[in-house]
Amino acid sequence: MEVDLPDVVAEVSEAFAxxxxxxxxxxxxxxDALFRDDPRTLRYGGAENLYGYEAIKAFRAGRSPVGLERELSKTVISTYGRDTAVASTLFHRASAPDKVGRQMQTWVRFVDGWHIVAAHVSVIPTPKD
Incomplete structure (x- = not known):
């Protein structure tokens, strides 16, 4: 298996952006379009566990648009073959300077393009190191 093929990394980086x-x-x-429309798609959030595309879609529809701004750091896009990737990043919000968010997404290429099939978001106190 080929890891981190430059053209695949570029495609996933574009989808991630x-x-x-x-x-x-x-x-x-x-x-909604970027998540895979499938009952097996999941998203573990900061305060919710969402199983299936419909649950993720309902969460997005009901989420407040306030305070979504953030800055990313240490983003890593790793690809495995031509059709699977993992995107990992840290995020920081001005409204929570003592916290750091962590986000991981598993992306898979389907006939209609790249989609997230699993995601995890968590927030922790900013590590001292």
Whole structure:
């Protein structure tokens, strides 16, 4: 298996950037489109466990658009073959300077493009190191 093929990393990086732009601007339609429409898709959030595309979609529809701005750091896009990738990043919000967010997404290429099939978001106190 080939790891981190440059063209695949570029494709997933573009999809990840599209996700981030949609997230901070509360573009729910794009966010919905980037998650795989499948009952096996899941998202573990800061305060919720969402099983299935419909649950994720309902969460996005009901989420407040206030305070979504954030800065990313230490983003890593790793690809495995031509059709699987993991995107990992830290995020920081001005409203919570003593916290750091962590986000991981598993992306899979389907015939209609790249989609998130699993995501995990958590927030912890900023580590001292």
């Amino acid at each position: 599209r996700y981030e732009k949609a997230l901070v601007s509360n573009d729910v339609e794009t966010l």
